Amino acid sequence: MVVRMIRNKLRLIRYYSADRPRSVWGRATNIAFAAALALTAPAVWLVDRAYVLRVSQLHISGRLNESADGTVWGGVVPDVGLRSPVGDDSVMSGMFQLAIGTEHHGWPFESSRRHPRAQLGLDLFARGEPQADVDLPAGSPLRAAIELALLEAGHDEAVALWQGELPAVSHRLSAWLANGVVWYLLLSYTAWLGISFSRFTSRVVQVGRHARQQQRHREGRCVACGYDLRASEFSERCPECGTLAE
Ligand SMILES: [Zn+2]
Incomplete structure (x- = not known):
């Protein structure tokens, strides 16, 4: 008895879920959803390239001291005098500021970070006007002094970015996946809206034609x-x- 009921139910389910010729609208809906799926990856990629979610800037300032024998020492501003071994005979000879920009890309989640070149500003008292973007040669005493000061203050990542040791772009896989889900939903919803609107319009036209x-x-x-x-x-x-x- 129960077995027969279940068997009948199963037969009904099979009947209603069987493949049968679909309407034009059913086919159009399938095509639209397939198109939404196919467009998801390009959309997420394009948005990651083109859309800047926000830009953040890290500025690290410090001072430079020079002792009587010409040795240069640096210290990041809040730590000056605590860790830098500046001798009693040294005098402050200038200031430096390292600017590290970060572009946060992607929508709605941050899928990648891009770092434009770090910029070093120098204000050496002996040289007059401060310079906004200085390219110190590797191995120069001034560069070594600034690097040491940054490392002592714990700015290892800033030093690596300044020296170009870190890749300019870093990706976040989980955000890429989450953006993919969001974009698929958005695109398929848009496709569904478009299909519904066309369907409604064609129904209105049909009713009008029939009346005429x-x-x-x-x-x-x-x-x-x-x-x-x-x-x-x-x-x-x-x-x-x-x-x-x-
Ligand atoms: Zn006619």
Whole structure:
């Protein structure tokens, strides 16, 4: 008894879920969702390239001291005097500022970080005007002094970025995946909206056409072109367009 009920239910389920010729709209919906899926990866990639979620800037400032024998020492500003072994005979000879920009890319989640080149600003008192973007040669005493000061203050990542040792772009896989889900939902929702709108519009057009045809039929005119058929009642076809007259 119960077995037979279940068997009947299963038969019904099989019947209603069987493949049968789908409507044009069903096919259009399938194509639209497939297109949304195919467009998801390019969309996420494009947004990661083009969309800057926000830009952050890290500025590290420090001072430079020079002792009587010409040795240069640096210290990051809050730590000056605590760790830098500046001798009693040294005098402050300048300031430095390292600017590290970070571009956070992607939407809605940050899928990558990009670092433009770090910029070093120098204000050496002996040289007059401060310089905004200085390229110190590797191995120069000034560069070594600034690097040491940054490392002592714990800015290892800043030093690595300044020296170009870290890749300029870093990706976050989990954000890439999450963005993929969001973009797939957005694209398929848009596709669904488009299909629904077209379906609604075509239904309105159909209803309008049907009403017009009925009106023409009542008035004794050709349903296709509106030609007056009352004078040609013995002809089977409309003399204007050839449509079979009913
Ligand atoms: Zn006609």
